[in-house]
Amino acid sequence: MPGFTPTTAATPVIHSEIALILDFGSQYTQLIARRTRELGIYCEIVPCHTPVDEIRAKAPRALVLSGGPASVYAADAPHCDPGVFALGVPILGICYGLQTIAARFGGTVAPSTRREFGAARLRQYQTSRLFAGLPEEFDVWMSHGDHVVQPPPGFTVTAQTEDALGALEDPARQLYGLQFHPEVVHTPLGRDILRNFFIGIAGMRADWNMQSFVEAAIADIRARIGPTGRAICGLSGGVDSAVAAALVAEAIGDRLTCLFVDNGLLRLGEFDEVLATFRDTMHLNVRGIAAGERFLTALAGVDDPEAKRKTIGRVFVEVFQEEAARLGQVEFLVQGTLYPDVIESVSVKGPSAVIKSHHNVGGLPETLHLKLVEPLRELFKDEVRAVGRQLGLPEALLRRHPFPGPGLAVRIVGEVTPARVALLQRADAIVTEEIRAAGLYDDIWQAFAVLLPVRSVGVMGDERTYEHVCAIRAVTSQDGMTADWVRLPYDVLHRISRRIIAEVRGINRVTYDISSKPPATIEWE
Missing domain, CATH: 3.40.50.620 (HUPs)
Structure with a gap:
C-alpha cells in the first residue's frame, strides 16, 4: 500500500529445525513446501538468488533446489549463490535443480530430442538412500525439455527412465538430484523419497x-x-x-x-x-x-x-x-x-x-x-x-470457504457500486445454498459468484432484456496455491443458473468458470 514501510515487529517463526527451498520459478515450488510440511518438517521458500550469508543465518538442516522454466545453459539462466554448495548440508535438486547441480560440478546439460512430459517409469540402477524401501521400478512424473547428457565427475547415476537420466548423487558431498517431480501426486512414492531425504539423509526431526x-x-x-x-x-x-x-x-x-x-x-x-x-x-x-x-x-x-x-x-x-x-x-x-x-x-x-x-x-x-x-x-x-x-x-x-480480504470487490470485475454489490450478494447466496443442499460444500475449497463487466441480450416473459452476466466459480485445493475446477453435477449447475436468473433481477445469463490455478488465480481479481 502507498506510504507503507516494513514493520520490524513481525512474529518470529516458531520451529526447532528448518529446511529451505530455493525457488527457481517452478509452478510446483509450493507443492514441495506442502509435502515437506506434511512430513512434519518445517520449511520455507526463498528466492534462488538469496545470498549465502542470509541462508546461513537461517541455519537450515537441508536445502532443496526447485524446478524452473529456464535452461541452465541460457545466458540469463537463474543460479544460486555458489557458496550454497559449501554449507555442508544435504542438497536435493529437483528437475532444473538437478540440472543446475550437474552444470555447476562439470556435467553436461543439453536439450532433449523428445520433451519428456507426463508419466514415466523409473528404474533403479544403483542403491541409493533416496530410494530406501522403494521397489526397483515405480511410476514418476516428468516435466522437462533438457536433460543431463554427461554426469559430473564423482556423481553416480542411480536411476533412469526410458528417455533420460532419472537421478544422480554424490553422497560424499551430500548432493542428490531427481529429474522427476516427487512433490506431485502423479509420483505416488514421492512422499517416501522426500522422507528419505529429510529424515533419512539430513537427519531432521519430524516434530513440526x-x-x-x-x-x-x-x-x-x-x-x-x-x-x-x-x-x-x-x-x-x-x-x-x-x-x-x-x-x-x-x-x-x-x-x-x-x-x-x-x-x-x-x-x-x-x-x-x-x-x-x-x-x-x-x-x-x-x-x-x-x-x-x-x-x-x-x-x-x-x-x-x-x-x-x-x-x-x-x-x-x-x-x-x-x-x-x-x-x-x-x-x-x-x-x-x-x-x-x-x-x-x-x-x-x-x-x-x-x-x-x-x-x-x-x-x-x-x-x-x-x-x-x-x-x-x-x-x-x-x-x-x-x-x-x-x-x-x-x-x-x-469449514467456511475462504473469503478474500477485499470481499466482494474482487468478485465484481470493474467498478464497485452499491447496486452491483447487491446483485452479487443475492447471486452468491444462491450458489452457497445450492452447494450446501447438494451436500457438496465440505468437498469444495471455494464456490462463489462473480459479476462480470458485460451485459447480454436475453428474453424473459416474451420481452427483450439487456442485463448483467454472472460467472460461477468452484474449485478444489489443499492450500490455495494450486487449484482445479470442480466438475459440478449438471443438475446442480442447472438449479443455480435457474434460480439466479429467476430470483436476481438484473442478471439474465450465468456461465461456469472451468479454469485451474495455474494459469488462472482462484479469484478473478
Whole structure:
C-alpha cells in the first residue's frame, strides 16, 4: 500500500529445525513446501538468488533446489549463490535443480530430442538412500525439455527412465538430484523419497505439528505483548482472522479487542451472523463497526484490481486508526496473514513475479504506531484449520470457504457500486445454498459468484432484456496455491443458473468458470 514501510515487529517463526527451498520459478515450488510440511518438517521458500550469508543465518538442516522454466545453459539462466554448495548440508535438486547441480560440478546439460512430459517409469540402477524401501521400478512424473547428457565427475547415476537420466548423487558431498517431480501426486512414492531425504539423509526431526505450534505461539505472543499490553485484531469473518484472534485471545485474554468491520462488501447477512458467532460462541471481545458507505464511496470510479485492493486496505487502516484512538493505549495489531499471502504479494520466488497485492501484507503505515502481530504468517490454510481445532473453534467456522480480504470487490470485475454489490450478494447466496443442499460444500475449497463487466441480450416473459452476466466459480485445493475446477453435477449447475436468473433481477445469463490455478488465480481479481 502507498506510504507503507516494513514493520520490524513481525512474529518470529516458531520451529526447532528448518529446511529451505530455493525457488527457481517452478509452478510446483509450493507443492514441495506442502509435502515437506506434511512430513512434519518445517520449511520455507526463498528466492534462488538469496545470498549465502542470509541462508546461513537461517541455519537450515537441508536445502532443496526447485524446478524452473529456464535452461541452465541460457545466458540469463537463474543460479544460486555458489557458496550454497559449501554449507555442508544435504542438497536435493529437483528437475532444473538437478540440472543446475550437474552444470555447476562439470556435467553436461543439453536439450532433449523428445520433451519428456507426463508419466514415466523409473528404474533403479544403483542403491541409493533416496530410494530406501522403494521397489526397483515405480511410476514418476516428468516435466522437462533438457536433460543431463554427461554426469559430473564423482556423481553416480542411480536411476533412469526410458528417455533420460532419472537421478544422480554424490553422497560424499551430500548432493542428490531427481529429474522427476516427487512433490506431485502423479509420483505416488514421492512422499517416501522426500522422507528419505529429510529424515533419512539430513537427519531432521519430524516434530513440526500444530499442537507444538500452538503452545509455542501462545508463549511467544505473551512474551511479546507483555503482562499489560493491549492489542486489536481486524476480523474479516473468515477462518484466518478468526483463528489468529482466538490464538491471541488465548494468550492475553480480554486485553485483545476485535474489530469486525462491515465494509459493505460482505456476503448477504454475514455481518450479523458472524458477529453473533464471535461474541456468543467464541466469546471474543468484539466490536462491530458499520462502515460500508465509507468503503463504497472510496471505491467509486475505481475499476483496476490492484487499485481496489489498495483502496480497501487504506480505508481499513483509517478505520483501525480511529478505533485504536478511541480505545486508548493499544500497542499491537493482530492480522491473519498466511504464508500464501506472503508468497503471492512479495517476489520471494526467484524469477517469479508478484501475483497480486494482499491488503494485509506489506507492513504498516508509520502513522498507525502499532506493532504487527501475525501468528499465522508461516502457515498454509489447512494448517490454520488444524490450529483452530486445537483451540476448539466451531467446526462450522473452520469449514467456511475462504473469503478474500477485499470481499466482494474482487468478485465484481470493474467498478464497485452499491447496486452491483447487491446483485452479487443475492447471486452468491444462491450458489452457497445450492452447494450446501447438494451436500457438496465440505468437498469444495471455494464456490462463489462473480459479476462480470458485460451485459447480454436475453428474453424473459416474451420481452427483450439487456442485463448483467454472472460467472460461477468452484474449485478444489489443499492450500490455495494450486487449484482445479470442480466438475459440478449438471443438475446442480442447472438449479443455480435457474434460480439466479429467476430470483436476481438484473442478471439474465450465468456461465461456469472451468479454469485451474495455474494459469488462472482462484479469484478473478
